[in-house]
Structure formats: C-alpha cells, structure tokens
Amino acid sequence: MTRLIKHSTDKPFIHITPSGDKVKICMCGISKTYPFCDSTHSKTKDEGSQLCCYDKDGNRLSPEEWMYQEDKETIDV
Numbered sequence: 001m002t003r004l005i006k007h008s009t010d011k012p013f014i015h016i017t018p019s020g021d022k023v024k025i026c027m028c029g030i031s032k033t034y035p036f037c038d039s040t041h042s043k044t045k046d047e048g049s050q051l052c053c054y055d056k057d058g059n060r061l062s063p064e065e066w067m068y069q070e071d072k073e074t075i076d077v
C-alpha cells in the first residue's frame, strides 16, 4: 500500500527528557536520521506555499516528478 505522508513544518520539535536532555524530533520528514532531526530541514526554508515532494535522497521534486519516478520510497507504519 502506498501512503502519502504530509509534513508541513520546517523545524524540529524539541523534546525535553526527564533528565533535562534536549532531543530534536524531525517534523519536516526528510531527515536521514528520522525520527531524529539532522538539520536537513534547512532545505525546506524556501518552499513558500508551494507543494514540494522529496525523494529518498532528499532531493526536491515537483509533485508531477515525484508521481512518475520509478523508485518511489514509501514508509509503512
């Protein structure tokens, strides 16, 4: 089953653990260390209001380019 997952933020969620450590949780969806933020979200800063898609290597594609790429990666949860 293919599932489209929409991420609409461009910065991480900061979780404070009971011991006081800060953990950055990826909210943009393109981190290479997902579910943790690796600062790749900086690529999303100029998206504006346009719909953007990213391939598994973090390259930005138009929705049309994404739909017709052959090695689309989906995440089953």
Ligand code: FES
Pocket (backbone or CB within 6 Å): 010, 011, 012, 013, 025, 026, 027, 028, 029, 030, 031, 036, 037, 038, 039, 040, 041, 042
């Ligand atoms: S929020 Fe996704 S990489 Fe930082």
